[in-house]
Amino acid sequence: MQLFLDTTDTAVLKDLVTTGLVDGVTTNPTLIAKSGRPMAEVIAEICGLVEGPVSAEVAAMDVEGMLAEGRKLAAIAPNVVVKVPLTRNGLIATREFAVEGIQTNVTLCFSASQALLAAKAGASYISPFIGRLDDHGADGMELISEIRAIYDNYGYDTEILAASIRTPAHVTAAALAGSDCATIPPATFEALFKHPLTDKGLEQFMADWAKTGQSIL
Secondary structure, three states: EEEEEOOOOOOHHHHHHOOOOOOOEEEOHHHHHHOOOHHHHHHHHHHHOOOOOEEOOOOOHHHHHHHHHHHHHHHHOOOOEEEEOHHHHHHHHHHHHHOOOOOOOEEEEEHHHHHHHHHHHOOOEEEEEEHHHHHOOOOHHHHHHHHHHHHHHHHHOEEEEEEEEHHHHHHHHHHHOOOOEEEEEEHHHHOOOOOOOHHHHHHHHHHHHHOOOOOOO
């Protein structure tokens, strides 16, 4: 499963990219606002840091506006993926982007039927929001499983990009459910490396090694 970082913090991104485990980046209007920087500048910098897909979201709600903004965003760098909302207008724009060869990430998906429409429109990625569904008493991972089954049934190429992920357990569950990708906050990415038993075991190994008085070099 591909792991994307959901961030516009380029300082954090520069550090985490050194792990070799970051496959792409997603952004949204909220993250751009928090950055306090011009959107095009932020996206261009991120695209220079990662080779994989970088999602940049349109702000327009009408089809023509989405198309104009999406084309401008796509021109920033070859790895830009235009992010559009899962609305009727968003899917019309997605269809046109597909014709033009522009990759898209259809966001704010909360049902399997929405995901089906996005795939039919030619979306490159579909972003079901796991955490937000869980917040409202639904089962976010069940949605991932439903989308996986539908896409496999009909051979759709659209990749499932699990979003609104809060914990390492969410990442594991999304992988088990068949998600192609997951986009996660940097703090959750860092948490994937950790387990208390790993720390405890390493502490014991180092203590025992010190007792030998040996050096590998």
